[in-house]
Amino acid sequence: MSWPIRGLLGAAALAVLTSCGVSEDEVVQIREGQTLGDPEVGLQYCSTFGCPYADQACLEVFFEYGRSPALCLTLDVCERLQCAKEGQECAIFDGFPGQVKCIAPR
Template sequence: MSWPIRGFLAAALVVLTSCGVSESEIVQLKEGQTLGVPGRQLNYCTTLGCQFQDEACLEVFFEYGRSPALCLTLDVCERLQCAKQGNECAIFDGFPGQVKCMEPR
């Protein structure tokens, strides 16, 4: 791949991943909690997904922006809280999926 094409692809990646997080989507870790499961190392996703079957490839919407795609268990919302009171943590499908807050139905 030529250098101009690599440069264009790198710039496009920066633009796509720099999208901000709206105030209503922000999640925060509950006090004393971590994103990962105790006893298991927190890993980044690969193009093949995650190492363990009980994990999914997810981006987390923090106040400072989206996390890199991480391998997280689907109970991650139990360890998170929404910055905007009254909103609920939800996991949105995709690859990678998205963990963010939304208004309750």
């Protein structure tokens, strides 16, 4: 493979990897004194079948260092999180896995 083609493929791969990052506006942080999961049970990763409990959903959390793996979290997760950027609010987006990130309020 020639050098120009290798360079082009490398640049394309880099563009794909960096496009999966988290924007400054989407960053959530865990509130002081809170945890994402139950301290006694800990966090569980989602399987291809979803989560073991009915009140949980498979969710990726958008932290400043990147997206978390898909975790089994209760749908009140936004009550335990805060947005890094003032004026934003936490929201859960549907999907498999769903996404927990900050958005501009309506």
